[in-house]
Amino acid sequence: MAPKPWEYHRAANAWNEPHDKVFHYKGHQAAGKYLAGKMIEAGFDVSYAYRPLHHPLGHAFLNTLLFMDYDRQGFPYPVLPFQVNCYGRRVIAQQAGVRSLSELPAEADFDPPSPLPWRCFDLGAACARIAADSPYRVALVASSSWSHAFLTPKNWLLFPDVGADRALYEALQKGDYKTWRERPLNAVEDSGQQEILNWMCLMGAMDALGRRPTETAFVESWIFNSNKCFAVYEA
Helix, strand or coil: CCCCCCCCCCCCCCCCCCCCCCCCCCCCHHHHHHHHHHHHHCCCCCCCCCCCCCCCCCHHHHHHHHHHCCCCCCCCCCCCCCCCCCCCCCHHHHHHHCCCHHHCCCHHHCCCCCCCHHHHHHHHHHHHHHHHHCCCCCCCCCCCCCCEHHHCHHHCCCCCCHHHHHHHHHHHHHCCHHHHHCCCHHHHHHCCCCCHHHHHHHHHHHHHHCCCCCEEEEECCCCCCECEEEEECCC
16 A cells, blocks of 8 residues: 555645655555454455555545654554445535535435444454454554534534533543443434444454553544544553
8 A cells, every 4th residue: 555645635744744755554465354254254244355446545544554653663564444434324415514504415315324333333342352363463443533513513513512522432431331332323423423433343342352441532622623532452
């Protein structure tokens, strides 16, 4: 994988890197085949690809890798991007918030829903068990912001759902995985938390492994598009 993260975002970045800078990341075909095969055997009919089709690496993965190599010493570890459909009913129809408040999409304009939160939770649990039984040393990483202002009409698309994110953050700190798994999809959509489905996978994984977070932080916003969460689960 050889993406150019600054090619379409030519504003200055934290590293003052040129817009045509190329990054190189390794995959791991054997581990990918192992994981996909075991997931299918566990009842999760995951899709897979041997190479990216339209884009070297999506921004959810690429941004994470850029920050994990913040000191720019190089990132030598192979990566298996595991994609979850976080778009769901509203993201495409809402056109990233470019519609005016009077033009919010009607229900007939919505797309099919995203996976159910509990299904993502259970998928993460299965993935963790497979990784733990594998011959590989694995780090599981959830990459996403939490609630988004442009997906929260009840806040007039002005700020994210801080209260809903705070409640999930408190459950995360306590290792209260039941609260996470039982959060319904309609509540996720009402709070603009579509991307939290990535974290649902991580919560399921940590529950399956019996882990509790060792470091956490939550950055809330009332003026920007999304809240941010950080958590570390030590091996």
